[in-house]
Amino acid sequence: PDLESGTAAVLRERQLTKPAGALGRLEELVQWLATWQAKHPPFINHPRTAVFAGNHGVAARGVSAYPTAVTAQMVENFIAGGAAVNQLCAAVDGDLRVYEMALDQPTQDFTEGPAMTDEAAARAIAYGMMAVEPGVDLLALGEMGIGNSTAAAALCLGLFGGEAKDWVGPGTGVEGEALVRKTAAVAEGVAVNKPAMTDPFEVLRTVGGNELAAIVGAILAARLARVPVVLDGFACTAAAAVLYAADRRALDHCVVGHRSPEPGHSRLLEIIGKQPILDLGMRLGEGSGATLAIQILKGAVACHTGMATFEEAKVSGRSA
């Protein structure tokens, strides 16, 4: 973190033609951007949304409302420009990259053992690191993977404890019997893999998934490259939480773009201490909420860089 750039942002905010603090969270976000881009003024000229897609062995247990074929079909839809994230990305003048992770080779069903081998997990993390390339100044992360809210719930249970039902929600819309199966799969997956869960990365390996591991890699690479990160909903934040569990400061260069109605998301946000930028009932994943939140970040930067100071505009300050 470059505290000097962050401080420069704070000092400039005080001179702009508005009562101190009147732009609220926008002012904090500018300070955060400057701190983690290590630049003042901060800028968002080349935001990227990276969407990682993976398939999950546990999906075979009927934990999702949609068939696993939908993961690959949605990747095609991203490529063709037909998904929500395509429209939202275009609206922020962003660059959308879709990373398809061997969809024909789903992870192992984690109720029967580890979802990934050491090698597969390491490869997925390394793959995620590729999303950070020179020129990208802000990174929004998203995922696509039928069954991954089950994996995300298992990650949270493995990392932070509690009961399976604390972390399981409807995802894309499961209810009744399917929701019971989903909760059971989460409890079983964590119980079966418990002995191997000796650190947060082992939780990721044993009950996570390819796209979730890739998100971890992208967050790490972004930190090193001074690229601030916008997280998306439950699955994305659960992946990020692996890093939080390993080091309480590891997500300081990340904000959460939106709050998902998935009940586990609010619980998780409280644990990692993040207040989302938006709260609009979005529960689509695929980086949609994170990408929409870029609009707010861009607005914050536009105010910070474009506004006149009291002196420039000859506006009087406070009376008292």
Next chain:
Amino acid sequence: PDLESGTAAVLRERQLTKPAGALGRLEELVQWLATWQAKHPPFINHPRTAVFAGNHGVAARGVSAYPTAVTAQMVENFIAGGAAVNQLCAAVDGDLRVYEMALDQPTQDFTEGPAMTDEAAARAIAYGMMAVEPGVDLLALGEMGIGNSTAAAALCLGLFGGEAKDWVGPGTGVEGEALVRKTAAVAEGVAVNKPAMTDPFEVLRTVGGNELAAIVGAILAARLARVPVVLDGFACTAAAAVLYAADRRALDHCVVGHRSPEPGHSRLLEIIGKQPILDLGMRLGEGSGATLAIQILKGAVACHTGMATFEEAKVSGRSA
């Protein structure tokens, strides 16, 4: 309201490549836009932010942290492009109009009698109607006026009752003695004018102000012209509430762009039954929160119009 266009929006949402309802509030906002533009699909190609500026006699009682000269100075700043709303307007490709309302002739101090004559109030309402012009497809409303959070609090007290302190907050940042003076001015203004407050418009005339009356006019004209409206913070919403008090359906074509930390705003939003789009601690007025919220509305429209349907994208539907 054109329920047919609203229904067409709902029907299309169901076919788009996402679980039903997964875009949350974005889907509702699209339905609302279609209903009030009376068009499907709805569009936001020419949004306008109209900022009305007026001065208040009650400001002479020391109820604000800033001198009244700031109203005119900020109008100059809007014209020069140096204010927050200029940057936010540019970010949404919007057209900013600033309406300066005889700043050298403030309203009367309402603690001593009516703020405006019948004629002045009617003229201000009519003036506000001019903000709605052909080609504008969405209207964000804002205000600038030193002392107007005092007038807004008096409006709320006059319209909805309670005690002065329920509606008075720091505004641009008053505290201590000044806050006591502000609360007293609100209580006194409503007490003095109570006999004249025979209907909501009389409340507006006696304790409102030019820019607040203009906002009322703009909202009325927008309804007739089928232009949906985005309201801003406390002062703007208080002006709008005059119409709510007159007719419970009068603000159905309006959404509230953001929640201000001014305590009266949340209280007022509960009364008029509106959930703001953003909640980012902004308390600047000048249409800044409403204009920022246009980003979300544009994102909603982009998803609605640009996304592929399940059929187009050959994506499988729910398993069960």
